[in-house]
Amino acid sequence: xxxxxxxxxxxxxxxxxxxxxxxxxxxxxxxxxxxxxxxxxxxxxxxxxxxxxxxxxxxxxxxxxxxxxxxxxxxxxxxxxxxxxxxxxxxxxxxxxxxxxxxxxxxxxxxxxxxxxxxxxxxxxxxxxxxxxxxxxxxxxxxxxxxxxxxxxxxxxxxxxxxxxxxxxxxxxxxxxxxxxxxxxxxxxxxxxxxxxxxxxxxxxxxxxxxxxxxxxxxxxxxxxxxxxxxxxxxxxxxxxxxxxxxxxxxxxxxxxxxxxxxxxxxxxxxxxxxxxxxxxxxxxxxxxxxxxxxxxxxx
Amino acid sequence: xxxxxxxxxxxxxxxxxxxxxxxxxxxxxxxxxxxxxxxxxxxxxxxxxxxxxxxxxxxxxxxxxxxxxxxxxxxxxxxxxxxxxxxxxxxxxxxxxxxxxxxxxxxxxxxxxxxxxxxxxxxxxxxxxxxxxxxxxxxxxxxxxxxxxxxxxxxxxxxxxxxxxxxxxxxxxxxxxxxxxxxxxxxxxxxxxxxxxxxxxxxxxxxxxxxxxxxxxxxxxxxxxxxxxxxxxxxxxxxxxxxxxxxxxxxxxxxxxxxxxxxxxxxxxxxxxxxxxxxxxxxxxxxxxxxxxxxxxxxxxxxxxxxxxxxxxxxxxxxxxxxxxxxxxxxxxxxxxxxxxxxxxx
Numbered sequence: 001x002x003x004x005x006x007x008x009x010x011x012x013x014x015x016x017x018x019x020x021x022x023x024x025x026x027x028x029x030x031x032x033x034x035x036x037x038x039x040x041x042x043x044x045x046x047x048x049x050x051x052x053x054x055x056x057x058x059x060x061x062x063x064x065x066x067x068x069x070x071x072x073x074x075x076x077x078x079x080x081x082x083x084x085x086x087x088x089x090x091x092x093x094x095x096x097x098x099x100x101x102x103x104x105x106x107x108x109x110x111x112x113x114x115x116x117x118x119x120x121x122x123x124x125x126x127x128x129x130x131x132x133x134x135x136x137x138x139x140x141x142x143x144x145x146x147x148x149x150x151x152x153x154x155x156x157x158x159x160x161x162x163x164x165x166x167x168x169x170x171x172x173x174x175x176x177x178x179x180x181x182x183x184x185x186x187x188x189x190x191x192x193x194x195x196x197x198x199x200x201x202x203x204x205x206x207x208x209x210x211x212x213x214x215x216x217x218x219x220x221x222x223x224x225x226x227x228x229x230x231x232x233x234x235x236x237x238x239x240x241x242x243x244x245x246x247x248x249x250x251x252x253x254x255x256x257x258x259x260x261x262x263x264x265x266x267x268x269x270x271x272x273x274x275x276x277x278x279x280x281x282x283x284x285x286x287x288x289x290x291x292x293x294x295x296x297x298x299x300x
Numbered sequence: 301x302x303x304x305x306x307x308x309x310x311x312x313x314x315x316x317x318x319x320x321x322x323x324x325x326x327x328x329x330x331x332x333x334x335x336x337x338x339x340x341x342x343x344x345x346x347x348x349x350x351x352x353x354x355x356x357x358x359x360x361x362x363x364x365x366x367x368x369x370x371x372x373x374x375x376x377x378x379x380x381x382x383x384x385x386x387x388x389x390x391x392x393x394x395x396x397x398x399x400x401x402x403x404x405x406x407x408x409x410x411x412x413x414x415x416x417x418x419x420x421x422x423x424x425x426x427x428x429x430x431x432x433x434x435x436x437x438x439x440x441x442x443x444x445x446x447x448x449x450x451x452x453x454x455x456x457x458x459x460x461x462x463x464x465x466x467x468x469x470x471x472x473x474x475x476x477x478x479x480x481x482x483x484x485x486x487x488x489x490x491x492x493x494x495x496x497x498x499x500x501x502x503x504x505x506x507x508x509x510x511x512x513x514x515x516x517x518x519x520x521x522x523x524x525x526x527x528x529x530x531x532x533x534x535x536x537x538x539x540x541x542x543x544x545x546x547x548x549x550x551x552x553x554x555x556x557x558x559x560x561x562x563x564x565x566x567x568x569x570x571x572x573x574x575x576x577x578x579x580x581x582x583x584x585x586x587x588x589x590x591x592x593x594x595x596x597x598x599x600x601x602x603x604x605x606x607x608x609x610x611x612x613x614x615x616x617x618x619x620x621x622x623x624x625x626x627x628x629x630x631x632x633x634x635x636x637x638x639x640x641x642x643x644x645x646x
Contacts, residue, residue: 036428038428038431038432085611088615089614089615089618092614092618093618094427094428095357095427095428095431096614096618098357098428098431099553099557099610099614100611100614100615102550102553103554103607103608103610103611103614104607104611106550106603106606106607106610107603107604107607107608107611110600110601110603110604110607111600111604113599113600114598114599114600114601114604225546229435229439232432232435233436236432270443270446270447271443271444271447273439273440273443274439274440274443274444274447277436277437277439277440277443278436278440280432280433280436281421281422281433281436281437284425284429284432284433284436285421285422285424285425285433288425288429
């Protein structure tokens with residue numbers, strides 16, 4: 001019985017972590033789908049969202065409106081990054097664009113350090129969200145912020161699903177990610193689609209950043225870095241560029257990490273990230289299309 | 301070819317002069333900067349082999365530098381230090397202590413082996429796939445350095461490494477690196493590397509073994525990364541896993557890209573420009589006063605400026621300062637000039 005309860009608690013943890021990974025990975029995949037760009041700056045857009053929210057709470061705004069403003073702030077940051085840094089190199093080789101995104105990361109992180117200093121500060125979460133629910137004498141515990149994370153993740157993903165299947169813009173975005181030049185040929189405004197993709201992806205990054213920081217309880221300028229790396233793994237496991245794949249990859253990765261920590265011997269636990277990134281390399285080598293697409297050829 | 305050889309010879313003489321003369325002429329602070337420029341030149345040159353000449357953009361180079369640094373650090377600690385700092389070191393490592401040069405060579409050779417093992421699967425990938433996969437390698441190395449605390453003291457500072465790295469050592473190794481790489485890059489093997497970079501499919505169609513070419517470039521680069529890591533360890537004396545992570549990766553890539561990814565002299569020019577630029581920016585960053593106006597200290601501002609310069613280069617001069625040209629004293633004789641032009645046309 002107690003084993004079952006333990007497993008149940010770990011499943012709750014896995015879903016909670018997985019939903020955060022999924023949120024970050026979805027944004028990465030949207031950008032990759034449309035632009036074939038590995039967007040390292042995505043993690044820093046998360047940071048922008050989280051800092052916007054914290055600063056607004058600091059001047060007295062309630063949590064929920066501050067959260068939406070944080071998402072807007074992140075979307076705006078994404079818009080600016082696309083306009084200033086990515087658009088001029090849009091037709092450059094892969095490596096040039098990858099390097100540009102690394103440079104954007106470098107700028108944003110150091111800007112964060114310059115303005116806010118690199119020491120972490122508290123995330124002022126309202127007490128109501130910190131309240132925890134306990135069942136079976138405390139063996140199963142989760143907090144309101146866990147619930148809110150899940151609710152917002154699913155609401156936003158359902159919204160995204162509606163957007164990419166039912167609206168013209170969303171359909172166009174998917175068309176562009178299938179084949180950019182064909183989309184251009186049939187008269188889609190590719191520029192506009194890329195901008196929309198960036199706004200949506202960055203909004204997701206902002207939401208993920210705020211929730212990540214709220215769960216961790218602290219924010220600092222380099223906070224987006226670890227989630228970004230994990231989201232790369234999630235997105236690639238699921239099939240880079242596919243939104244459903246990113247979602248799947250996020251939850252698979254969350255489950256895997258919790259499994260490593262909860263069920264493997266203590267000697268292995270600290271090597272969790274090494275295992276995760278070995279998995280990334282294995283996927284790139286043997287199944288570069290991700291879990292969902294087994295038959296893509298390895299590109300030499 | 302002639303002019304290039306003369307340029308190279310002149311560069312070597314100049315390097316020897318700096319290595320032995322600089323401490324008598326300039327301040328200790330300048331000597332430190334010169335040493336770091338030479339050291340970073342070894343890193344960036346070794347990085348250019350895979351990332352520049354072969355077109356395999358690795359983000360994992362610093363993994364080899366870090367592993368090489370730790371390895372050589374462990375080998376050169378005295379036996380007493382090993383007992384006090386690393387009490388759980390396995391028996392086969394804790395009864396001896398190697399001098400600087402053998403430890404450096406061991407670091408280089410073992411990093412070559414590691415690169416062959418890692419590269420054998422990874423060098424099948426291209427484009428952003430290989431970048432992300434090698435970034436995975438860097439993270440794995442970092443996790444191992446942090447957790448293999450019996451060998452590395454974990455996230456705590458690894459300390460007590462003898463401060464053996466001097467200007468002549470660094471410039472000596474830089475000369476070796478430069479000579480080996482120059483010999484490689486301007487040889488039939490170098491042409492194969494560039495063919496693989498410029499058009500992988502065409503290269504394999506004319507019979508070039510793409511995997512073997514990439515693997516060789518990756519492994520030779522890793523040798524000098526290991527050597528450079530050892531030099532860096534014996535320069536710093538104490539370091540921790542975070543020394544060898546993304547900040548250093550970013551720095552080396554900026555130097556490589558700024559100088560030009562397909563040129564050995566470009567790599568060195570990149571190192572020199574970024575080093576001088578960041579020293580200048582760092583002194584501005586500390587804050588200063590002009591007349592009545594006081595500019596406060598803005599820590600981190602120099603990195604922001606560097607980042608913007610980097611983006612501007614990506615937009616307006618993606619091939620860097622030198623592109624694929626080499627610094628050459630073409631005026632030495634007219635035939636040299638013609639040779640150089642032929643080289644440019646390919």
